Structure formats: C-alpha cells, structure tokens
Amino acid sequence: MSWKLYSDRPIYSQIVERIQVQIVSGFYAPGDRLPSVRDLAAAAGVNPNTMQKAFGELERSGLIVTQRTSGRSVTEEIDMIKTIQKELAAGKIGEFLENMKELGFSREEILSLLKEETE
Amino acid sequence: MTGGMEMNYNNLVELVNLTKKYKNGPVAVNNITLAMARGRIIGLLGPNGSGKTTMIKMLNGLLRPTTGTLTINGHAPGVETKKKVSYLPEKTYLPDSMKVSGVVDYFAEFYEDFRKDRAYEMFQSLNIALNAPLKTLSKGTKEKVQLILVMSRDADLFILDEPIAGVDPAARDYIIKTIISNYNENATILLSTHIISDIENILDEVIFLRHGQVILQSTVEDIRINKGKSVDAYFREVFVC
Numbered sequence: 001m002s003w004k005l006y007s008d009r010p011i012y013s014q015i016v017e018r019i020q021v022q023i024v025s026g027f028y029a030p031g032d033r034l035p036s037v038r039d040l041a042a043a044a045g046v047n048p049n050t051m052q053k054a055f056g057e058l059e060r061s062g063l064i065v066t067q068r069t070s071g072r073s074v075t076e077e078i079d080m081i082k083t084i085q086k087e088l089a090a091g092k093i094g095e096f097l098e099n100m101k102e103l104g105f106s107r108e109e110i111l112s113l114l115k116e117e118t119e
Numbered sequence: 120m121t122g123g124m125e126m127n128y129n130n131l132v133e134l135v136n137l138t139k140k141y142k143n144g145p146v147a148v149n150n151i152t153l154a155m156a157r158g159r160i161i162g163l164l165g166p167n168g169s170g171k172t173t174m175i176k177m178l179n180g181l182l183r184p185t186t187g188t189l190t191i192n193g194h195a196p197g198v199e200t201k202k203k204v205s206y207l208p209e210k211t212y213l214p215d216s217m218k219v220s221g222v223v224d225y226f227a228e229f230y231e232d233f234r235k236d237r238a239y240e241m242f243q244s245l246n247i248a249l250n251a252p253l254k255t256l257s258k259g260t261k262e263k264v265q266l267i268l269v270m271s272r273d274a275d276l277f278i279l280d281e282p283i284a285g286v287d288p289a290a291r292d293y294i295i296k297t298i299i300s301n302y303n304e305n306a307t308i309l310l311s312t313h314i315i316s317d318i319e320n321i322l323d324e325v326i327f328l329r330h331g332q333v334i335l336q337s338t339v340e341d342i343r344i345n346k347g348k349s350v351d352a353y354f355r356e357v358f359v360c
Binding site: 005006007009010011012038039041042043044045047048049050051074 | 157158160260294295296299300304316319320321322323339340343344347348349351352
C-alpha cells in the first residue's frame with residue numbers, strides 16, 4: 001500500500017485516515033507495535049512533525065497506545081477498533097448514497113441495485 | 120505573518136530589521152524581521168531576485184548586512200556559527216580533480232561534526248563509487264555528492280540552496296527520505312527551492328519572499344486548511360505573473 005497524499009488537504013488528517021484503515025483492516029493487528037515516527041515519515045515522504053501530529057490524534061482517540069518502554073502499539077481493545085471500523089464504513093456509505101442520489105436513484109432503487117450487484 | 124511563530128519557543132535563527140543593499144545596486148533584502156524555530160523544516164520560497172540567496176549568504180556570513188541584526192544560536196554569523204551551520208550552495212564548489220573519498224576526508228578534517236559512516240552509507244545507497252574522480256561524474260551525481268556531504272554533518276542548521284534542482288525524480292525521493300531520516304530533531308533545515316510540489320510534504324512551514332520582503336510566514340498545514348490549496352498552487356496564485 002503506497003502513500004497517496006494530496007497536497008491540497010491537510011496531510012496529517014490523511015495520515016490519520018490511512019493508519020485507521022490499516023488498523024481496522026488488520027494490516028496492523030491489535031497489540032502490534034507500530035514503526036517509529038521517523039521511519040514512517042521517511043516512508044511516506046512527509047515531515048516528521050506532521051507524522052507526530054497524526055500519531056497524537058490517534059493516541060487521543062485511543063486507537064494507538066504509548067508504552068514508556070516499548071514505543072507505540074495498536075490498542076488491544078477490539079471493541080474500539082470495531083467502533084472505528086463502523087464509523088469509517090458509515091462515512092463511505094454516506095458518500096456512496098450521496099453519489100447515487102446525484103445519479104437520480106431513490107433509496108429503494110439503490111438497495112435493489114446493490115442486491116443485484118452483490119448476488 | 121500568520122501561524123508558525125511561537126514567540127516563547129526557543130528560536131534558532133533570529134533576524135531583526137535585516138537589510139542588505141548592494142553598492143550601486145538594489146535593496147536585495149529589505150527590513151526583514153523573522154524567527155526560525157528549532158526542529159523545523161522550512162521552505163524559503165520566492166521568484167528569482169526575491170532575495171533568497173542574499174539572505175542565505177548573510178546567514179552563512181558570506182555577506183554582511185547593511186543594517187539590522189541576524190543571529191544563529193544567539194551568535195552573529197562567524198567562526199562560532201560556521202561550526203554549527205551546514206551549507207549547500209547553489210553552485211558546486213568541490214575541486215574537480217578530487218575523488219569522492221578525497222572530499223569525504225576533506226570534510227571530515229574540516230568539520231568536527233562530520234559523520235563519515237553516514238556519508239558512506241548514502242554513497243552506497245546511491246551507487247556512487249568512492250574512487251570516482253568528481254570530474255567523471257554527471258552534473259546530477261555531483262549535486263548528490265555535495266548534498267550527501269552537507270547532510271552528513273550533525274549541524275544545528277542546514278541551509279540548502281536549491282538542493283534538488285538537478286537530480287532525477289528517483290534520486291529526489293531518496294534525498295528527501297535521507298533528509299527526513301538523518302536530521303537531528305532539534306536541527307532546523309532551511310531549504311530554498313523552485314520545485315515546491317516535490318518537497319512541500321516534508322515542510323513544516325514556508326517563508327514567501329518578494330522584492331526582499333517577507334510576504335508570508337505560515338505552516339504548510341495552515342495554508343492547506345485556510346486556502347484549501349497545496350502550497351504549490353497557493354504560491355502560483357500569490358506570485359502570478
């Protein structure tokens with residue numbers, strides 16, 4: 001997974017979203033240790049302070065935890081990860097519904113289309 | 120001026136009413152007051168003739184201010200600051216007859232804070248032969264050599280004048296990674312460039328210069344939030360011809 005970052009939006013929020021996805025998708029499992037700020041910043045080609053700020057945000061939300069001796073790791077609270085996963089899904093679904101409405105579909109039509117496509 | 124400036128922060132560089140007027144020439148730097156905090160990567164951006172190189176030369180003690188003051192770590196540019204400032208000039212100055220290994224030794228002798236191991240590691244990553252005489256290297260490779268030498272010091276302030284202008288995109292990515300992973304977190308990097316889009320993600324803040332004056336000092340994230348634009352797009356808007 002490469003770092004696709006858009007320079008016209010705040011970089012730190014894009015990093016937050018990306019690491020959230022990596023956690024809810026299991027790329028980083030509960031309890032996994034995360035790379036250092038510096039290493040991740042170098043990999044993403046972003047400023048270390050920006051990466052630090054993203055980590056700060058993820059810590060505040062509880063998704064990642066800092067241990068004094070072993071650096072940062074993903075929370076082991078699976079419920080919390082599930083909650084964030086649902087929030088991210090709700091966002092994507094909302095976006096999808098908006099797009100479909102723009103195309104002129106009603107709720108019922110969208111649902112039946114979805115059924116057809118996933119069968 | 121907006122954002123980026125925390126007055127109680129421990130500033131590394133301070134400019135107060137700094138002015139440089141060349142004899143029988145223009146005012147290249149016109150009454151600039153600004154501070155650069157420690158631990159930042161700062162882009163110094165402006166069109167040709169905006170005063171970037173004059174400001175950089177004053178920071179390096181190569182030009183004396185006409186009026187005003189400039190301090191690095193509390194010292195005016197001189198012997199004391201040269202020990203702690205690592206400077207990449209716009210034009211190469213390394214003697215063509217020397218080999219890569221020779222300039223490494225030269226730097227190691229000249230600068231106490233030079234880290235040979237770091238330089239060798241970077242030369243190896245970029246496949247630059249140590250026994251190659253500089254005159255046999257391409258322009259881009261020579262620029263890489265020079266940048267590696269400059270980044271291999273444990274300096275407080277790195278001043279890079281157009282560091283990536285002549286190198287290919289792959290090497291540019293490597294150089295950007297090198298800058299991120301090698302600089303000490305209390306050190307500040309001041310980087311002047313025309314190629315904003317490639318480097319804007321590694322910047323903390325930018326200083327826009329025009330006609331020798333600071334027209335903006337801001338964090339890059341503030342520009343993205345407040346203008347909804349990349350720094351590159353905003354720069355083009357501000358400096359539209």
